[in-house]
Amino acid sequence: MKGKIIKGIAGFYYVKVDKDLIECKARGKFRHKDIKPMVGDNVTIKIENGKGVIEDISERTSKLTRPAVANISLAFVVFAVKNPDINFDLLNRFLVLCEYNNIEAIVCLNKVDLVSEEEREDIKKKINDIGYEVLYINAKKGLGIESLKERINGNITVLCGPSGAGKSTLINNLVNKEHMLTGTVSEKIGRGKHTTRHSELIDVANGYIVDTPGFSTLEIKDLMDKEDLKYCFPEFEEHNECCKYRGCLHYKEPKCVIKEDVEDGKINKYRYQFYIRTLEEIIEGEKNKW
Numbered sequence: 001m002k003g004k005i006i007k008g009i010a011g012f013y014y015v016k017v018d019k020d021l022i023e024c025k026a027r028g029k030f031r032h033k034d035i036k037p038m039v040g041d042n043v044t045i046k047i048e049n050g051k052g053v054i055e056d057i058s059e060r061t062s063k064l065t066r067p068a069v070a071n072i073s074l075a076f077v078v079f080a081v082k083n084p085d086i087n088f089d090l091l092n093r094f095l096v097l098c099e100y101n102n103i104e105a106i107v108c109l110n111k112v113d114l115v116s117e118e119e120r121e122d123i124k125k126k127i128n129d130i131g132y133e134v135l136y137i138n139a140k141k142g143l144g145i146e147s148l149k150e151r152i153n154g155n156i157t158v159l160c161g162p163s164g165a166g167k168s169t170l171i172n173n174l175v176n177k178e179h180m181l182t183g184t185v186s187e188k189i190g191r192g193k194h195t196t197r198h199s200e201l202i203d204v205a206n207g208y209i210v211d212t213p214g215f216s217t218l219e220i221k222d223l224m225d226k227e228d229l230k231y232c233f234p235e236f237e238e239h240n241e242c243c244k245y246r247g248c249l250h251y252k253e254p255k256c257v258i259k260e261d262v263e264d265g266k267i268n269k270y271r272y273q274f275y276i277r278t279l280e281e282i283i284e285g286e287k288n289k290w
Helices: 028-032 088-100 117-128 145-152 167-174 181-189 226-232 234-239 257-263 269-289
Strands: 002-009 012-017 020-026 042-048 051-057 074-080 104-110 133-136 156-160 201-204 207-210
Touching: 002 201, 012 042, 012 051, 020 028, 020 042, 074 088, 074 145, 074 167, 088 104, 088 156, 088 226, 088 269, 104 117, 117 133, 133 145, 145 167, 145 207, 156 167, 226 234, 226 269, 234 257, 257 269
Parallel strands: 020 051, 074 104, 074 156, 104 133, 156 207
Antiparallel strands: 002 012, 002 042, 012 020, 042 051, 201 207
Protein backbone atom coordinates (compact mmCIF):
# COMPACT_ATOMS: atom_id res chain seq x y z
CA MET A 1 0.00 0.00 0.00
CA LYS A 2 1.16 3.53 -0.75
CA GLY A 3 0.62 6.42 1.64
CA LYS A 4 2.08 9.55 3.21
CA ILE A 5 3.61 9.98 6.66
CA ILE A 6 1.60 12.65 8.45
CA LYS A 7 3.20 12.37 11.89
CA GLY A 8 6.13 10.69 13.63
CA ILE A 9 6.55 10.15 17.37
CA ALA A 10 9.27 8.14 19.14
CA GLY A 11 10.00 5.77 16.26
CA PHE A 12 6.34 5.30 15.27
CA TYR A 13 5.10 6.74 11.98
CA TYR A 14 1.46 7.41 11.18
CA VAL A 15 0.81 6.82 7.50
CA LYS A 16 -2.32 8.06 5.78
CA VAL A 17 -3.54 5.53 3.18
CA ASP A 18 -6.69 6.83 1.52
CA LYS A 19 -8.84 7.71 4.56
CA ASP A 20 -7.13 5.32 6.97
CA LEU A 21 -4.36 6.15 9.41
CA ILE A 22 -1.95 3.26 9.98
CA GLU A 23 0.67 3.09 12.73
CA CYS A 24 3.98 1.85 11.30
CA LYS A 25 7.55 1.08 12.23
CA ALA A 26 10.39 1.41 9.75
CA ARG A 27 12.44 -1.51 8.45
CA GLY A 28 15.87 -1.86 10.02
CA LYS A 29 17.46 -1.41 6.58
CA PHE A 30 16.76 2.35 6.75
CA ARG A 31 18.68 2.66 10.02
CA HIS A 32 21.65 0.77 8.53
CA LYS A 33 21.64 3.15 5.55
CA ASP A 34 21.38 6.15 7.92
CA ILE A 35 17.99 7.07 6.44
CA LYS A 36 15.25 8.24 8.76
CA PRO A 37 11.64 8.47 7.55
CA MET A 38 10.24 12.00 7.72
CA VAL A 39 6.83 13.58 7.94
CA GLY A 40 5.79 14.26 4.35
CA ASP A 41 7.52 11.18 2.94
CA ASN A 42 5.62 9.16 0.36
CA VAL A 43 6.06 5.55 1.45
CA THR A 44 5.15 1.99 0.59
CA ILE A 45 3.95 -0.06 3.56
CA LYS A 46 2.78 -3.59 4.26
CA ILE A 47 0.91 -5.15 7.16
CA GLU A 48 2.74 -7.87 9.10
CA ASN A 49 1.15 -9.57 12.11
CA GLY A 50 -1.44 -6.82 12.23
CA LYS A 51 1.16 -4.03 12.32
CA GLY A 52 2.30 -1.62 9.61
CA VAL A 53 5.87 -1.71 8.31
CA ILE A 54 7.48 0.92 6.05
CA GLU A 55 9.07 -0.94 3.14
CA ASP A 56 10.18 1.88 0.86
CA ILE A 57 10.58 5.68 0.86
CA SER A 58 10.08 7.51 -2.44
CA GLU A 59 12.66 10.07 -3.58
CA ARG A 60 12.14 13.44 -1.90
CA THR A 61 11.62 16.64 -3.88
CA SER A 62 12.64 18.78 -0.89
CA LYS A 63 13.75 18.35 2.69
CA LEU A 64 13.70 20.75 5.62
CA THR A 65 15.45 20.11 8.92
CA ARG A 66 13.49 22.60 11.02
CA PRO A 67 10.63 21.93 10.75
CA ALA A 68 11.59 18.35 9.83
CA VAL A 69 9.35 17.78 6.80
CA ALA A 70 9.95 16.28 3.35
CA ASN A 71 8.33 17.11 0.01
CA ILE A 72 7.17 20.61 0.91
CA SER A 73 6.21 22.17 -2.41
CA LEU A 74 4.80 25.56 -1.36
CA ALA A 75 5.58 28.24 1.21
CA PHE A 76 3.39 31.13 2.28
CA VAL A 77 5.92 33.79 3.27
CA VAL A 78 3.88 35.91 5.66
CA PHE A 79 4.84 39.54 6.35
CA ALA A 80 2.87 42.38 7.90
CA VAL A 81 2.91 45.57 5.86
CA LYS A 82 2.62 47.58 9.09
CA ASN A 83 3.18 46.95 12.82
CA PRO A 84 5.96 46.00 12.19
CA ASP A 85 6.92 47.63 8.88
CA ILE A 86 8.03 45.18 6.22
CA ASN A 87 11.75 44.37 6.35
CA PHE A 88 12.84 43.63 2.78
CA ASP A 89 16.22 42.17 3.78
CA LEU A 90 14.43 39.66 5.99
CA LEU A 91 11.91 38.93 3.24
CA ASN A 92 14.77 38.26 0.84
CA ARG A 93 16.31 35.78 3.30
CA PHE A 94 13.09 33.78 3.42
CA LEU A 95 12.82 33.83 -0.38
CA VAL A 96 16.43 32.63 -0.79
CA LEU A 97 15.77 29.76 1.65
CA CYS A 98 12.68 28.74 -0.33
CA GLU A 99 14.61 28.75 -3.61
CA TYR A 100 17.49 26.77 -2.10
CA ASN A 101 15.06 24.14 -0.82
CA ASN A 102 13.17 23.90 -4.14
CA ILE A 103 9.97 25.32 -2.63
CA GLU A 104 7.66 27.67 -4.52
CA ALA A 105 7.12 30.87 -2.51
CA ILE A 106 4.04 33.08 -2.40
CA VAL A 107 4.33 36.28 -0.39
CA CYS A 108 1.30 36.95 1.83
CA LEU A 109 0.99 40.57 2.92
CA ASN A 110 -0.91 40.71 6.21
CA LYS A 111 -2.59 43.68 7.96
CA VAL A 112 -3.25 45.34 4.61
CA ASP A 113 -6.04 47.40 6.18
CA LEU A 114 -3.38 49.43 8.04
CA VAL A 115 -1.97 51.08 4.89
CA SER A 116 -3.39 52.92 1.91
CA GLU A 117 -4.11 51.13 -1.36
CA GLU A 118 -1.25 53.07 -2.95
CA GLU A 119 1.22 51.88 -0.29
CA ARG A 120 0.27 48.22 -0.55
CA GLU A 121 0.30 48.32 -4.36
CA ASP A 122 3.81 49.81 -4.24
CA ILE A 123 5.02 46.95 -2.00
CA LYS A 124 3.25 44.39 -4.19
CA LYS A 125 4.91 45.74 -7.35
CA LYS A 126 8.39 45.54 -5.79
CA ILE A 127 7.83 41.87 -4.97
CA ASN A 128 6.15 41.04 -8.29
CA ASP A 129 9.10 42.59 -10.13
CA ILE A 130 11.52 40.03 -8.65
CA GLY A 131 9.28 37.16 -9.75
CA TYR A 132 6.98 36.33 -6.82
CA GLU A 133 3.21 36.21 -6.51
CA VAL A 134 1.67 38.40 -3.80
CA LEU A 135 -1.62 37.84 -1.97
CA TYR A 136 -3.29 40.36 0.33
CA ILE A 137 -4.58 38.88 3.59
CA ASN A 138 -5.92 39.87 6.99
CA ALA A 139 -5.32 36.87 9.24
CA LYS A 140 -7.55 38.12 12.08
CA LYS A 141 -10.53 38.90 9.85
CA GLY A 142 -10.09 35.92 7.53
CA LEU A 143 -9.49 38.07 4.44
CA GLY A 144 -7.82 36.10 1.64
CA ILE A 145 -8.29 32.66 3.24
CA GLU A 146 -10.11 31.23 0.21
CA SER A 147 -7.28 32.34 -2.12
CA LEU A 148 -4.77 30.56 0.12
CA LYS A 149 -6.84 27.38 0.14
CA GLU A 150 -6.87 27.38 -3.67
CA ARG A 151 -3.05 27.39 -3.64
CA ILE A 152 -2.84 24.66 -0.97
CA ASN A 153 -4.73 22.21 -3.20
CA GLY A 154 -2.32 19.38 -4.09
CA ASN A 155 0.60 20.83 -2.10
CA ILE A 156 2.36 20.35 1.21
CA THR A 157 2.53 23.93 2.43
CA VAL A 158 4.61 25.56 5.16
CA LEU A 159 4.08 29.05 6.58
CA CYS A 160 7.13 31.13 7.36
CA GLY A 161 7.89 34.72 8.25
CA PRO A 162 8.99 36.88 11.19
CA SER A 163 7.41 36.92 14.65
CA GLY A 164 4.29 39.05 14.84
CA ALA A 165 3.43 38.66 11.16
CA GLY A 166 0.32 36.59 11.92
CA LYS A 167 1.40 33.04 10.96
CA SER A 168 -0.24 31.27 13.90
CA THR A 169 -3.51 33.19 13.44
CA LEU A 170 -3.44 32.28 9.77
CA ILE A 171 -2.92 28.57 10.52
CA ASN A 172 -5.86 28.68 12.93
CA ASN A 173 -8.04 30.26 10.24
CA LEU A 174 -7.00 27.70 7.62
CA VAL A 175 -7.60 24.71 9.89
CA ASN A 176 -10.90 23.69 11.44
CA LYS A 177 -9.52 22.67 14.83
CA GLU A 178 -12.33 20.16 15.45
CA HIS A 179 -11.02 18.11 12.55
CA MET A 180 -7.27 18.39 13.12
CA LEU A 181 -5.49 15.09 12.60
CA THR A 182 -3.50 15.69 15.79
CA GLY A 183 -6.60 14.95 17.83
CA THR A 184 -7.40 11.88 15.77
CA VAL A 185 -3.91 10.45 16.25
CA SER A 186 -3.94 11.04 20.00
CA GLU A 187 -7.36 9.44 20.44
CA LYS A 188 -6.55 6.40 18.33
CA ILE A 189 -3.17 5.54 19.77
CA GLY A 190 -3.17 7.17 23.19
CA ARG A 191 0.33 8.44 22.54
CA GLY A 192 1.94 11.79 21.95
CA LYS A 193 -0.58 14.53 22.51
CA HIS A 194 -0.06 17.33 20.06
CA THR A 195 3.09 19.35 20.64
CA THR A 196 5.00 21.74 18.38
CA ARG A 197 8.14 19.64 18.92
CA HIS A 198 6.74 17.26 16.33
CA SER A 199 5.87 18.36 12.83
CA GLU A 200 2.53 17.17 11.58
CA LEU A 201 0.60 17.47 8.33
CA ILE A 202 -2.97 18.68 8.57
CA ASP A 203 -5.57 18.13 5.83
CA VAL A 204 -6.65 21.43 4.29
CA ALA A 205 -8.37 21.96 0.92
CA ASN A 206 -7.16 18.73 -0.75
CA GLY A 207 -3.62 19.41 0.39
CA TYR A 208 -1.68 19.66 3.64
CA ILE A 209 -0.21 22.38 5.79
CA VAL A 210 2.58 21.88 8.31
CA ASP A 211 1.26 22.62 11.79
CA THR A 212 4.26 24.69 12.91
CA PRO A 213 5.53 27.88 11.30
CA GLY A 214 9.04 27.22 9.86
CA PHE A 215 12.00 28.01 9.15
CA SER A 216 13.53 28.22 12.59
CA THR A 217 16.87 29.58 11.36
CA LEU A 218 17.70 32.15 8.70
CA GLU A 219 21.45 31.54 8.65
CA ILE A 220 22.35 31.32 4.96
CA LYS A 221 26.13 31.39 5.33
CA ASP A 222 26.23 27.95 6.96
CA LEU A 223 23.70 26.44 4.58
CA MET A 224 25.17 26.82 1.12
CA ASP A 225 28.41 27.40 -0.79
CA LYS A 226 29.06 30.72 -2.50
CA GLU A 227 28.50 29.09 -5.90
CA ASP A 228 24.93 28.12 -4.90
CA LEU A 229 23.63 31.57 -4.01
CA LYS A 230 23.18 32.98 -7.51
CA TYR A 231 20.75 30.16 -8.35
CA CYS A 232 18.45 31.35 -5.53
CA PHE A 233 17.62 34.57 -7.39
CA PRO A 234 15.03 33.93 -10.13
CA GLU A 235 15.80 37.24 -11.85
CA PHE A 236 19.39 36.05 -12.47
CA GLU A 237 18.31 32.80 -14.11
CA GLU A 238 18.23 33.96 -17.72
CA HIS A 239 21.82 35.26 -17.65
CA ASN A 240 23.54 33.18 -14.95
CA GLU A 241 25.74 31.40 -17.48
CA CYS A 242 26.15 34.28 -19.96
CA CYS A 243 29.03 36.13 -18.32
CA LYS A 244 32.51 36.22 -19.87
CA TYR A 245 34.03 34.10 -17.12
CA ARG A 246 32.72 30.64 -16.41
CA GLY A 247 31.47 30.30 -12.85
CA CYS A 248 31.05 34.08 -12.50
CA LEU A 249 29.71 35.00 -9.06
CA HIS A 250 28.43 38.37 -10.36
CA TYR A 251 30.66 40.04 -7.79
CA LYS A 252 34.04 41.50 -8.74
CA GLU A 253 34.46 39.80 -12.10
CA PRO A 254 34.70 42.00 -15.24
CA LYS A 255 32.20 41.77 -18.11
CA CYS A 256 29.46 40.37 -15.87
CA VAL A 257 26.06 40.39 -17.57
CA ILE A 258 24.18 40.52 -14.24
CA LYS A 259 26.04 43.65 -13.17
CA GLU A 260 25.25 45.20 -16.56
CA ASP A 261 21.56 44.36 -16.04
CA VAL A 262 21.68 46.12 -12.67
CA GLU A 263 23.20 49.20 -14.28
CA ASP A 264 20.53 49.14 -17.00
CA GLY A 265 17.74 48.86 -14.43
CA LYS A 266 16.69 45.36 -15.57
CA ILE A 267 17.54 43.89 -12.14
CA ASN A 268 16.53 45.64 -8.93
CA LYS A 269 19.60 47.40 -7.49
CA TYR A 270 18.64 46.83 -3.83
CA ARG A 271 18.03 43.13 -4.45
CA TYR A 272 21.46 42.88 -6.07
CA GLN A 273 23.01 44.70 -3.09
CA PHE A 274 21.34 42.14 -0.81
CA TYR A 275 22.85 39.39 -2.97
CA ILE A 276 26.32 40.90 -2.57
CA ARG A 277 25.98 41.29 1.22
CA THR A 278 24.83 37.67 1.53
CA LEU A 279 27.60 36.44 -0.78
CA GLU A 280 30.18 38.25 1.38
CA GLU A 281 28.69 36.58 4.50
CA ILE A 282 29.13 33.17 2.87
CA ILE A 283 32.67 33.94 1.70
CA GLU A 284 33.63 35.16 5.19
CA GLY A 285 32.06 32.05 6.71
CA GLU A 286 34.07 29.82 4.37
CA LYS A 287 37.29 31.58 5.41
CA ASN A 288 36.53 31.02 9.09
CA LYS A 289 36.04 27.30 8.50
CA TRP A 290 39.70 27.04 7.63
